[in-house]
Amino acid sequence: MTWWDTLRTGVDAVRTHRLRSGLTVLGILIGIAAVILTVGLGLGAQQRVNEQVQALGTNLLIISPGSATGAGGIRGGLGSASTLTQADADALGSKVAAPDIAAVASTTSSSQTLQAGSANWTNTVVGTQPSWASVRARTMSDGRFLSDDDQRSAATVTVLGATTAQELFGAVSPVGQSITINAKPFTVIGVLASAGGTGGTCGAGGAANNDDQAIIPMTTAQQRLVGGTGRLSVQTIFVQATSPAVLSAAYQEMNALLLALHGGTDATSPDFTITTQEALVTTANSVNRTLTILLGGIAGISLLVGGIGVMNIMLVSVTERIREIGLRKALGARPRLIRRQFLVEASLLGLAGGVLGAGTGILGARLLPPLISNPIAVSVPAIAAAVVVAIGIGLAFGVYPASRAARLAPIDALRSE
Amino acid sequence: MPAVIELDRVSKTYRSGSLEVPALREVSLRIDAGEYVAIMGPSGSGKSTLMHILGCLDVPSDGSYLLAGRDVGELDEDELAEIRNRRVGFVFQQFNLLASLTASRNVEIPLAYAGVGRAERRRRAVDALHRVGLGERSEHRPGELSGGEQQRVAIARALVGGPDLLLADEPTGNLDSTSSAEVMALLAELHTAGRTIVLITHDEDIAANARRVIKIKDGRIGADYALSGAAR
Numbered sequence: 001m002t003w004w005d006t007l008r009t010g011v012d013a014v015r016t017h018r019l020r021s022g023l024t025v026l027g028i029l030i031g032i033a034a035v036i037l038t039v040g041l042g043l044g045a046q047q048r049v050n051e052q053v054q055a056l057g058t059n060l061l062i063i064s065p066g067s068a069t070g071a072g073g074i075r076g077g078l079g080s081a082s083t084l085t086q087a088d089a090d091a092l093g094s095k096v097a098a099p100d101i102a103a104v105a106s107t108t109s110s111s112q113t114l115q116a117g118s119a120n121w122t123n124t125v126v127g128t129q130p131s132w133a134s135v136r137a138r139t140m141s142d143g144r145f146l147s148d149d150d151q152r153s154a155a156t157v158t159v160l161g162a163t164t165a166q167e168l169f170g171a172v173s174p175v176g177q178s179i180t181i182n183a184k185p186f187t188v189i190g191v192l193a194s195a196g197g198t199g200g201t202c203g204a205g206g207a208a209n210n211d212d213q214a215i216i217p218m219t220t221a222q223q224r225l226v227g228g229t230g231r232l233s234v235q236t237i238f239v240q241a242t243s244p245a246v247l248s249a250a251y252q253e254m255n256a257l258l259l260a261l262h263g264g265t266d267a268t269s270p271d272f273t274i275t276t277q278e279a280l281v282t283t284a285n286s287v288n289r290t291l292t293i294l295l296g297g298i299a300g301i302s303l304l305v306g307g308i309g310v311m312n313i314m315l316v317s318v319t320e321r322i323r324e325i326g327l328r329k330a331l332g333a334r335p336r337l338i339r340r341q342f343l344v345e346a347s348l349l350g351l352a353g354g355v356l357g358a359g360t361g362i363l364g365a366r367l368l369p370p371l372i373s374n375p376i377a378v379s380v381p382a383i384a385a386a387v388v389v390a391i392g393i394g395l396a397f398g399v400y401p402a403s404r405a406a407r408l409a410p411i412d413a414l415r416s417e
Numbered sequence: 418m419p420a421v422i423e424l425d426r427v428s429k430t431y432r433s434g435s436l437e438v439p440a441l442r443e444v445s446l447r448i449d450a451g452e453y454v455a456i457m458g459p460s461g462s463g464k465s466t467l468m469h470i471l472g473c474l475d476v477p478s479d480g481s482y483l484l485a486g487r488d489v490g491e492l493d494e495d496e497l498a499e500i501r502n503r504r505v506g507f508v509f510q511q512f513n514l515l516a517s518l519t520a521s522r523n524v525e526i527p528l529a530y531a532g533v534g535r536a537e538r539r540r541r542a543v544d545a546l547h548r549v550g551l552g553e554r555s556e557h558r559p560g561e562l563s564g565g566e567q568q569r570v571a572i573a574r575a576l577v578g579g580p581d582l583l584l585a586d587e588p589t590g591n592l593d594s595t596s597s598a599e600v601m602a603l604l605a606e607l608h609t610a611g612r613t614i615v616l617i618t619h620d621e622d623i624a625a626n627a628r629r630v631i632k633i634k635d636g637r638i639g640a641d642y643a644l645s646g647a648a649r
Contacts, residue, residue, distance in 0.1 A: 001529045016517050327513045330474060331574070332502020332530040334495045410474045410501075414509070 001337050010344040013317070014352075021349060024313045028353020028393065029360060031303030032386045036361030037368070038299045039382055042292025044375035049284040053277050055195055055210070057137040059102070059244055061251060062280075063088075063237040063258070066271035083271040086218065088261055089129075089237050098253040100246040105132035106234035108221055114214060116168040116179040123164055124213045125181055127221020133192075135240045143175035143190030146217050150189075154219035158186045162194040163212040181214060184224055247276060306353065307393040314346050314401035325405050326413025335406040342402035343395060350394020354387035361386070420483070421581050421613045422448040422471060427480035429466050429636075440466040442636040443480065448615065450581070453608040455616045455624035458633035465586075467633060468617045472507060472584045473500045485581045502530050506575030508585040512567045514559040514574075520546060521555040524574045531578060545573040549603060565596025572603060576612075583607065583614045589623055601626050 014021045065083045089106035092098055105128050112125040132138075133145045141162065150157050158181065165174045165188075174188040195210035216225075222232065241250035251274060258272055318325070325338055333341075361383065365376040429441040440463045448454055458464040469475035470482060473489055476497070482489050485504055492500065501507075506527075514523045524542035533541070546555045549569040559567050568588060575583055585604065589597035605626060608614055618624050625644065632640040 001532070005529050005535075012517055323513065324515060327509075327515070328526070328530075329498065330472070330501055330507050331527045332498050332578075334498040334530075336495070337530065411469050414474070414513070 001333070006337070006340055006344050007348075009341060010348050013321075013345050014348050017317075020313055020316075021352075024309050024349050025353040025356060027306035027309035028303070028350055028390050029306075029357040031299065031306040032354050032357025032390050033360040033364060034299035034302050035296060035389075036358060036378070036383060036386055037364050037376060038292065038295040040361070040365050040376035040378055041295065041374060042288055043377035043379060043382075044369075045288045045292075046285050047377055048375055049288065050281055053280050053284070055137070056277065056280075057135050057238065057240060059241040059247060059250075060135070060277050061239040061241060061247070061254065062275045063239065063254065064273045064275065065233075065235070066273060083262065084234050084237060085232050086222075086234055087232075088258060089234060091257055091261055092237065092239060092254060097257050098250065100242055100250040100253055101239055102242040103131045103135050103240045104237060105129050105135040106218060106237045107132070108218065108226060108233070108235045109213075110225060112182045112214075112225065114164070114168060114179055114181055115183075116174070116177060119168050121164060121167045123161075125158075125221070125225065126213050126215050127218040127225065128215060129218055132215065132238070135238045138195060139193045140190050141193040142173055143188070145190055146215065151217045151219055154217060154223050156184065156186045156220060156224070157189045157216070159190040159192060159215040160188055161192050161211040161213045161215075164214055165191045167212075181216070182225055186216065247278075251276065303389070303393065307397040310346055310349050310394050311397035311401060313349070314342060314398050315404070317345070318342065318401045318405045321405075322408065322413045325408050326410050326415075329408070329410035330414060338408075339402045339406035342405050343398050346398025346402065347391050347394040350391045351387070353394070354390025357390060358383045358387055419450050419486070420447050421450050421452075421485055422446065422615075423481075423483040424470075425481045425483075427470065427477040427482055429463075429470060429475070430478045440636055441470070441477075444633075444636070444638055445480075446631070446638065446641075448613065450613050451608075451611050453604075453614045453616070453626075453628045455618055455627035455630045456633060457618060457621075457624050457630060458639075459619060462633045463636040464617055464619075464633045466636075468584060468586055468615075471582070471615060472505050473497050498530075502527055503578060504581045506578065506580040506583045508568070508571050508575050508583065508588045510587040510590040512559070512564075512571045512591070514567055514570055516559050519556050519558055520551060520562065520570045520573075523559070523570055524555075524577050527574060527578045541577055542573070545577040546570070548576065549573045563596065564592050565599050568592060568596070568600050569603060572600070572607075576607070581613060583612055584617075585614065586617045587619075588616070589618075589620070597623070 063084065084106070086106055089104050092101055093104040107126050107128045109124050109126040111122060113120055113122045114125075128146075129151060130146045130148055133140075143159070145159055146157065149155070158179070160168070160174060168174065168179060169177065174191060177188050179186055179188060192211070192215070218234070239250065239254060241247050254274055255270075259270060262271055328338060362378055365378045369376050424444055424446040426443040426445055427441060428439065428443055431438045431440055444467065456464050456467060466475070470477055473484065476490060484500060487500070489497065489500060515526075521539065521542045524545055525538045528538040528541060543552065543555050546552055549572050551566060551569055551573065554562060554566065559570070562570065572588075588604070589600055592600060601623065604614055604616070608628075614627075616623070616627055624630055627644060629643050630640070631638055
């Protein structure tokens with residue numbers, strides 16, 4: 001009995017009981033499709049987070065202030081202190097002290113009400129330097145960005161995000177128009193191209209919406225919008241390293257420089273936090289991963305149930321074909337061949353379930369994303385693995401029924417009615 | 418003539434709980450090549466057990482059994498399977514054809530287990546079907562054949578491997594008298610061609626086709642006598 005003969009006999013047996021085989025295959029199909037879709041959802045979410053974080057800028061490091069400890073020792077959250085200053089940002093910009101840093105942009109942001117004619121809108125107003133556009137990898141859709149002159153003269157000019165421009169001016173070009181921010185007059189000099197995405201997953205780096213903000217010179221913000229002791233402090237410093245290879249070198253330089261500047265603070269508990277893009281991705285993905293594992297686990301259980309279905313049907317098949325087994329043994333089939341026969345049948349069911357499940361999964365990955373507004377990534381290795389796992393499940397759950405068939409005594413098998 | 422079957426004080430005891438039920442008690446028997454023997458006995462006499470042992474479907478509890486000179490008492494499962502495959506051809510009361518396979522593929526099964534290649538298997542199967550007069554029906558499935566035809570397919574399957582012994586267990590038990598006559602005529606023809614045939618039956622008329630009758634009673638040989646050719 002060659003493998004080919006065994007396979008042919010197996011296909012015959014599976015085809016003889018179409019409905020039963022079909023239902024068994026359905027169990028595996030659902031399991032495999034569920035695994036492919038959940039893993040795809042997880043991968044899709046990860047890819048999206050990566051894209052969003054990449055959209056923040058390239059080779060980006062983000063410095064946030066540390067935690068502030070108030071009177072009575074009550075510690076605020078990270079970023080609650082106002083320990084970062086424009087002096088820190090300027091020092092980081094020095095090519096001598098930090099050769100691996102390409103550009104620095106400090107920001108201070110606050111929520112303000114903008115008014116243009118009769119339209120008003122409340123959003124985040126960000127004070128920063130001209131380098132911000134390149135550090136954050138933003139481009140203009142209209143007009144120009146802040147210039148060094150604007151910065152020096154603390155000009156009352158602003159660059160609007162795409163959403164903000166839309167809300168205040170509709171379809172009209174806002175460039176050259178006047179608006180008020182916190183009741184102070186500003187001239188719109190440009191509109192940022194849309195960055196897309198919500199930025200909501202980006203933690204420290206992102207304001208609420210990358211497209212809903214108004215950018216003004218840092219000097220202007222300090223003089224006109226921020227009062228009191230917070231005046232000279234900055235909230236976040238965005239630093240761009242010269243290349244991905246020197247990210248950690250840049251990190252070390254920043255850390256050393258800031259520790260020196262903030263002299264007297266303990267190096268083990270600095271009053272600032274440096275976050276890398278990688279760290280942001282890791283944080284966001286750890287959440288996604290937990291969810292993927294949870295959903296994947298549920299899908300895995302359904303696959304297991306499918307496997308039990310295979311075992312069940314194979315046991316029925318053994319019982320039902322007890323005479324056939326007896327006959328085959330009488331005609332000279334060795335126990336090993338009987339076992340092989342049933343294992344081949346079980347793995348055929350697994351294979352069919354795996355292939356059809358992979359097809360269903362791929363189809364689902366094409367059709368579902370618009371309905372659930374989440375991307376589903378289909379990876380070829382994952383699908384190949386799913387099919388292999390399906391065959392493996394058929395085999396694993398076929399072992400017991402197959403050994404039972406192999407162990408049957410030929411006379412008992414022949415005698416049964 | 419060399420002996421095909423040599424039983425020396427063979428016993429078989431079945432265990433049912435703590436109870437030991439003897440089915441065969443020290444049966445000694447010799448059947449030579451070319452003989453046509455009918456084994457008779459009422460149900461419960463032990464004739465089925467004897468047939469299972471002769472066919473290597475079961476092994477004796479005691480005593481020795483030489484099939485074509487080979488002691489089968491010490492063989493393991495795989496070796497017994499090989500003996501059944503090469504030395505014994507079975508014909509059953511219920512035909513035991515696989516319903517999903519054509520006549521020729523049913524006949525091919527023993528050859529497949531013997532490792533014969535596909536083309537050769539096919540050729541020999543069709544050949545065997547011709548010998549039992551079913552050459553034209555090799556592509557029919559069992560459901561499309563009459564009872565007598567199905568039993569002839571089963572006989573073709575038993576013959577195809579060229580066994581030393583043809584073991585027929587109530588081969589006409591499920592057949593009408595016309596089909597019975599056909600099957601018995603075929604067995605007689607095979608005997609004439611030199612086959613060793615052991616027929617298990619409880620029917621005197623069927624047994625009368627054989628040349629020698631062995632009667633089993635209470636697990637022992639009660640009678641063993643030759644039939645003259647004239648009796649048929």
